Amino acid sequence: MPASPRCCDKRLWTRIDLSRRKSITPSMLSGIIRRQPASLDLSWTNISKKQLMWLINRLQGLRELVLTGCSWCSVSALSTASFPSLRLLDLRWIEDVKDSHLRELLLPPTDTKPGQTESRGRLQNVSELRLSGLDITDSSLRLVVRHTPQLTKLDLSHCNHVGDQSVNLLTAANSPLRDSLAEINLSGCNRLTDQCLPLFRRCPRLSHIDLRSCRHITPEGCARFCEDSGPPVPPPTGPPFRCPEEKLLIKDS
Known part of the structure; x- marks a missing residue:
């Protein structure tokens, strides 16, 4: 029996979730390519580097890619392509990721010519980056600042090397993230203190x-931050922050 036209309608397949599948089969890969999803979740799968490379080179319209819990051996396939449409990249809890690995991903392709768009990096248009649980240092954060200038949401939760200096780096005068960041998740970063x-x-x-x-972040420090009525750093920071939960700071729009 031929497939129903509705089953082939790409509008019904804007999101594909294959998370926690024990294996990613060739028929699954072919199905993904036929449907050309805007969002693809491959978290906690054993997808291979070869399979992921095959996919990403055929999904140029992909806007969201979730690879939580995959191996770096597989995820390193991302270093072979550019992603002009990608807006969200989720790399949380990938095993054995070091600064050198993220450097490989964030730096511009080595074969690009001066003046090409790609010279600004593969992830230049990403607006949400999730790096929770990775063993990265400020060396990687400098590359994030330089090569993902469109970030509005950044997840660094449970990154053990993130500290006060990391926040200083992200919010420095020469950081494009200073003006773009709207949300940052630093939960479980135990090197942070009230000084940040x-x-x-x-x-x-x-x-x-x-x-x-x-x-080392105290409820008292968060309360002082919310209550601070001193002159904001230009441009004005708008409404004050509040603390609906301990150590969670929210500013109403």
């Missing part, structure tokens, strides 16, 4: 700061 809190005022668009489970 004033640095967030540098970011005028920032409205969501998650510091829950940060051992």
Whole structure:
């Protein structure tokens, strides 16, 4: 029996979720390509580097890619392509990721010519980047600042090397993220202290700061941050922050 026209309608397949599948088969890969989804979730699968490379070179319209819990051996396939349409990349809890691996992903392709768009990096148009649980340092964050200038949401939760200096780097005067960041998740980053809190005022668009489970961030420090009525760093930061949950800072729009 021929397939129903509705089953082939791409509008019904804007999101494909294959998370936690024990194996990714050739028929699954072919089905993904036929449907050309805008969002693809391959988290906690054993997809191979060869399979992922085959996919990403055929999904140029992909806007969201979730690879949580996959192996870096597989995820390294991302270093072989550019992603002009990609807006969300989820790399949370990928095993054995080091600064050198992210450098490989974030730096521009080595074979691009001066003046080409790709010279700004493969992830230049990504607006949400999730790096929770990765063993990365400020060296990688410098590359994030430089090569993902469109970020509005950044997840660094449970990254053990993230500390006060990391926040200073992300919000520095020469960081494009200073003006673009709207949400940052730093929960479980135990190197952070209350000293980082004033640095967030540098970011005028920032409205969501998650510091829950940060051992050295105190409720008193968060309260002072919310109550601070001193002159904001130009441009004005807008409405004050509030703390609906301990160490969760929210600014109403």
